[in-house]
Amino acid sequence: MKNVLVTGGAGYIGSVVARYLEDKGYNPIYCDNLSTGNIWAVPDHFYREDIKNTPRIVEILQKHDIDGVLHFAAYSQVGESVSNPGKYYSNNVGGTLSLLNAMTEAGCSKLVFSSTAAVYGNPLHIPITEEHPLQPVNPYGKSKYFVEEMIRDYADTFNISAVIFRYFNAAGTYKERGEWHDPETHLIPNIYRACQNDKPFYLFGTDYETHDGTCIRDFINVEDLASAHYLGLQQLSQETGVEIFNLGTGKGNSVKEVVEEAKRFLPHPIKIKVKPPRSGDPPILVADYSRAKKLLGWTPQKNLTDSIRECFEYLGKRFAHLSSR
Ligand SMILES: NC(=O)c1ccc[n+]([C@@H]2O[C@H](COP(=O)([O-])OP(=O)(O)OC[C@H]3O[C@@H](n4cnc5c(N)ncnc54)[C@H](O)[C@@H]3O)[C@@H](O)[C@H]2O)c1
Known part of the structure; x- marks a missing residue:
């Protein structure tokens, strides 16, 4: 070994x-x-x-x-x-x-x-x-x-x-290991945290040059x-x-699209508040992963929906664990 x-x-x-x-x-x-x-x-x-x-x-x-x-x-x-x-x-x-x-x-x-x-x-x-x-x-x-x-x-x-x-x-997660930061700065866990804590979810920038005005990322x-x-x-x-x-996956999703997808898995509705764009956030980041595919034989298997579902299940369990103490 x-x-x-x-x-x-x-x-x-x-x-x-x-x-x-x-x-x-x-x-x-x-x-x-x-x-x-x-x-x-x-x-x-x-x-x-x-x-x-x-x-x-x-x-x-x-x-x-x-x-x-x-x-x-x-x-x-x-x-x-x-x-x-x-x-x-x-x-x-x-x-x-x-x-x-x-x-x-x-x-x-x-x-x-x-x-x-x-x-x-x-x-x-x-x-x-x-x-x-x-x-x-x-x-x-x-x-x-x-x-x-x-x-x-x-x-x-x-x-x-x-x-x-x-x-x-x-x-996403793997075998009971997932994302738990304090403070959390990442989009998907922050959607869940906003819902869990009954706080607004802050959406930074709606005037980017993208199809719906929000940033596009590759999850x-x-x-x-x-x-x-x-x-x-x-x-x-x-x-x-x-x-x-x-x-990366080679596929981008806008912040609005991620929020819409996430809503399917949230326990209750969230309030969205639009904030000005953050400095240094490029409008679009999407990977070309063909090099990893060619030389390592690597191809991503999971999609955005898998990642959102896994993340929310994980956070749900962690919050339940914390409130039971
Ligand atoms: N999360 C992402 O989407 C993402 C994207 C691109 C790159 N990365 C990179 O991947 C790596 C892991 O990211 P993550 O999201 O798991 O971050 P994380 O903060 O969850 O993990 C980083 C870990 O490093 C430890 N650490 C920091 N400085 C240390 C030091 N000097 N000595 C010993 N331990 C130290 C922290 O305690 C923490 O456990 C980082 O290098 C990050 O820059 C992450």
Whole structure:
């Protein structure tokens, strides 16, 4: 059984991918400082540790004879990155630098990194291919872009092989693991939270140049993200160098369309309040995932409806659990 280190394993996508890999015969070792993650999302083999603590990460890598690292640990709120860029550069760039140094020292040479569609900035064409120019428009996107560059340099110098995944909008659940952030900034859970808390749902911007005036996003189910990570790990066993893949469905849905679909699964109606557009929100982000399809044999299996239904079931259970305490 291969041991893999999952940084950010108490967070949404990290906890899901770790669980999926467990089902595929891997042994995930979790590392998370719990800054935005949840202690109840991780089972055994959990280290409450910050990836910036290089000597400690070296120890963990060596102790468990780690075969590969899946690196999810990061801050990821666009708005916060604009108001507090240092927090993002310190954690996302500084944290990854520490991790890369620890990997080099421990002789661990395989990395899967969670990047984002935010590295593209305002798209020049849709769907977005990996060759699209990288022009991030906020510190979050820039921090991920800098990390991608660092990974290329470490790969060249230290023979690290890496897969970089640029996720579009993650949604849905896998085996009782799902999305629970405080504050929550993502669309689908926020629709449910507004309904649950009997608060208005805020819709940011209705004058975008799209068919209904609201932003269009590509919602990729988190189980599909997990299967890509599994295939990415196989790829790392065969190849060296850096490979980059978009992970999305190739299909966009507007915010209004998502709200309409979500209404079918909500326990009661929601009030919608229109707010001005948020700065740095591009009108349309849709992935071209043909590279992942061709080279990894990856095709997403789930659709928006699956993701909404799974997310709402998960949140329903969590709120019921909290109110029963
Ligand atoms: N959720 C999305 O739609 C999405 C889209 C594109 C990219 N991403 C990227 O995917 C990754 C996971 O996203 P998520 O939605 O699961 O976020 P998340 O906040 O749920 O998970 C991130 C985890 O990393 C941990 N962490 C942060 N800094 C750390 C540090 N210095 N040391 C140790 N642990 C640390 C947090 O406590 C948290 O558990 C992030 O890198 C994010 O940028 C997410």
